[in-house]
Amino acid sequence: MGKLQKFFQKFKYRLIxxxxxLGPGIITAVADNDAGGVATYTVAASFFGMASQYMVIPIxxxxxxxQEVGARIAIVTNRGLGSLIRERYGVKISLFVFIxxxxxxxxxxxxxxxGLKSALQLFNLPWQLFLILICFALIFIVIxxxxxxxxxxxxxMILFYIAYIISAILTKPNWGEAIQESFIFPKKINVADFTxxxxxxxxxxxxxxxxxxxxxxxxxxxxxxxxxSMTPIAGHLATVLFSVGLFSASILGLTIVPLATAYVFSEMxxxxxxxxxxxxxxxxxxxxxxxxxxxxxxxxxxxxxxxFGLTLYADFLNAALLPIIFYFLISFSESTEIMGKYASxxxxxxxxxxxxxxxxxxxxxxxxGKIFHLG
Numbered sequence: 426m427g428k429l430q431k432f433f434q435k436f437k438y439r440l441i442x443x444x445x446x447l448g449p450g451i452i453t454a455v456a457d458n459d460a461g462g463v464a465t466y467t468v469a470a471s472f473f474g475m476a477s478q479y480m481v482i483p484i485x486x487x488x489x490x491x492q493e494v495g496a497r498i499a500i501v502t503n504r505g506l507g508s509l510i511r512e513r514y515g516v517k518i519s520l521f522v523f524i525x526x527x528x529x530x531x532x533x534x535x536x537x538x539x540g541l542k543s544a545l546q547l548f549n550l551p552w553q554l555f556l557i558l559i560c561f562a563l564i565f566i567v568i569x570x571x572x573x574x575x576x577x578x579x580x581x582m583i584l585f586y587i588a589y590i591i592s593a594i595l596t597k598p599n600w601g602e603a604i605q606e607s608f609i610f611p612k613k614i615n616v617a618d619f620t621x622x623x624x625x626x627x628x629x630x631x632x633x634x635x636x637x638x639x640x641x642x643x644x645x646x647x648x649x650x651x652x653x654s655m656t657p658i659a660g661h662l663a664t665v666l667f668s669v670g671l672f673s674a675s676i677l678g679l680t681i682v683p684l685a686t687a688y689v690f691s692e693m694x695x696x697x698x699x700x701x702x703x704x705x706x707x708x709x710x711x712x713x714x715x716x717x718x719x720x721x722x723x724x725x726x727x728x729x730x731x732x733f734g735l736t737l738y739a740d741f742l743n744a745a746l747l748p749i750i751f752y753f754l755i756s757f758s759e760s761t762e763i764m765g766k767y768a769s770x771x772x773x774x775x776x777x778x779x780x781x782x783x784x785x786x787x788x789x790x791x792x793x794g795k796i797f798h799l800g
Contacts, residue, residue: 491754495754498758498763502763505688505689510522513757516694527690530685530686532739536678537676537679540671541556547668556725556726560679563679567711567714568711571700571701579677579680582677583673588666591666684700686714687711687714691707696710745792747784751777
């Protein structure tokens with residue numbers, strides 16, 4: 426009986442630790458499916474159908490690898506990547522990486538403000554007014570609420586992603602065919618289309634688009650067009666649910682991405698800043714968060730601005746940043762001085778290096794395809 430009680434106590438302790446990190450882990454994973462992601466998934470599916478999902482398994486493996494390494498570094502060192510870059514490589518390198526990172530993330534913030542605009546238009550609301558109100562409400566909530574309260578809000582918002590699953594079911598797909606087609610390489614894909622990254626939620630979005638738009642030979646340029654085009658095929662409810670998912674994705678991305686930039690800035694340059702700090706103590710932290718949203722809002726309010734072109738360049742910048750991030754991940758994770766007994770070695774080390782090579786090749790091929798119009 427004593428052994429059984431000890432086992433359950435140990436299990437309870439591990440479960441508490443697991444649940445403590447589960448929330449941030451879910452938020453981090455789901456936030457990848459922001460407005461820019463929704464646009465990418467829907468456009469790809471309208472052109473290639475379920476064949477657009479052929480990369481889901483290898484991309485998921487790469488994503489799991491990088492997130493595990495990043496999390497291990499953070500847990501062992503109790504510091505973020507930005508802090509380690511500044512300590513090991515100096516302020517100049519940190520500044521270069523941060524400028525690159527800031528510009529790329531500013532583009533992602535713009536994608537999410539644009540996605541929010543599209544969602545408001547789909548709901549037939551005066552988008553200019555509501556867009557301004559929502560952006561400033563987000564700023565107010567982030568400044569006033571602490572980390573724990575914000576985490577609960579984020580977890581609640583993730584529930585709205587279920588709308589994509591219901592939307593996919595409403596299209597009455599052939600599930601066997603959908604699964605089979607997801608493993609078939611598309612015959613007419615261009616090298617530039619390797620930028621389409623997917624996971625389960627993107628798979629459900631792809632199903633919704635494939636069995637409505639792709640099946641009827643309708644090609645779209647963004648999530649807004651996709652949602653509108655679904656109405657005559659799958660009904661108004663499918664469009665509403667898709668719009669709800671886009672709204673939730675935009676809000677989550679619009680909060681998480683600028684916060685990530687603010688955290689990196691604070692770490693890299695040694696400023697105090699976190700969601701648990703008040704505005705006076707974390708002034709620069711919050712200012713970086715506010716500036717990114719306000720800049721994206723101003724650009725979006727000008728209708729003549731080509732948001733599609735701007736967000737496309739943001740995707741390219743993010744891709745170009747990946748090999749740099751991998752370099753630092755490999756450098757820090759393999760350092761016994763930094764990681765001690767938790768340093769990457771053997772098979773884990775080689776797999777991380779292989780992942781870096783695959784990512785770098787994908788980035789080079791994508792850029793070459795875009796520059797030289799290969800396909």
